[in-house]
Amino acid sequence: MNRYLVPLSVLGTAIGGTVLLKDYVGGGACPSKATILGKTVIVTGANTGIGKQTALELAKRGGNVILACRDMEKCEAAAKDIRGETLNHHVNARYLDLSSLKSVREFARKIIEEEERVDILVNNAAVMRCPHQTTEDGFEMQFGVNYLGHFLLTNLLLDKLKASAPSRIINLSSLAHVAGHIDFDDLNWEKKKYDTKAAYCQSKLAIVLFTKELSRRLQGSGVTANALHPGVARTELGRHTGMHTSTFSNFTLGPVFWLLVKSPQLAAQPSTYLAVAEELEGVSGKYFSGLKEKAPAPEAEDEEVARRLWAESARLVGLDMSDGSSVGRQPLPK
Secondary structure (H helix, E strand, C coil): CHHHHHHHHHHHHHHHHHHHHHHHHHCCCCCCCCCCCCCEEEEECCCCHHHHHHHHHHHHCCCEEEEEECCHHHHHHHHHHHHHHHCCCCEEEEECCCCCHHHHHHHHHHHHHHCCCCCEEEECCCCCCCCCCECCCCCEHHHHHHHHHHHHHHHHCHHHHHHCCCEEEEEECCHHHHHCCCCCCCCCCCCCCCCHHHHHHHHHHHHHHHHHHHHHHCCCCCEEEEEEECCCECCHHHHHCCCCCCHHHHHHCHHHHHHHCECHHHHCHHHHHHHHCHHHCCCCCCEEECCEEECCCHHHHCHHHHHHHHHHHHHHHCEECCCCEECCCCCCCC
């Protein structure tokens, strides 16, 4: 029997060490125990994945949580699941299609009319590396949904967020932003050959630049804005990448994926942290990787690019910057 003790001990140590390493790589749970009783939260894309888990975490902390989704059947089911698990009955589903500027305006109008306050806005929804498609308004899908839809939504809700201050805006970007580039001559992929990866990276870089310029504009308002990379998670977002269906990926790289890819629950911890942590009160314009503040890509810190992108985005979505209202969409640049 003794001859098995050493091998078993080594095996146990290896397994334990691997589990600890996975927890370390994953970033761990939100360290803050803060509650948000009486606060209203909006989470876009909250019917599945990171968004649903973020909504669940914030509902556990007592928030009035609004799930903003395109698929209302899934959204209602997610809201029901969250209410049942948390016993928080202030969890509701609302229709929002970020690929339609009309839908974004209608959603914002109803929020402004029906909600007394908006304390936390989590811009979570995204599409990733989908085949070339355009939104209802003619924008390249990833740029339109991941960035422009959230840009318009956030601007339309700014007065409500300011009136509810201190309030927070959390924008989900990605580590992929480091490979992004803002091509002002062809933001909509009309001139060059479409590249699903490059388009995704551009949209995620745009989110970090938007966060930086938004934070600058919100100085002194009591509203903060931060961007984050939640980590690579096992969600429906990767359905177009082949990562979850490839035999090579599943068998050859399976152990690596197991170590590096987070569960949706773990990937929701950074969003939760930025939404509730008392020590982040007043922290704005930053980029977080997991639970830690990190420096983003150099282009993401270019103030001139950020200002130019803001002006172009406002023109594209028809945002009247004099009063923050939404007007008719302007034509795309040719």
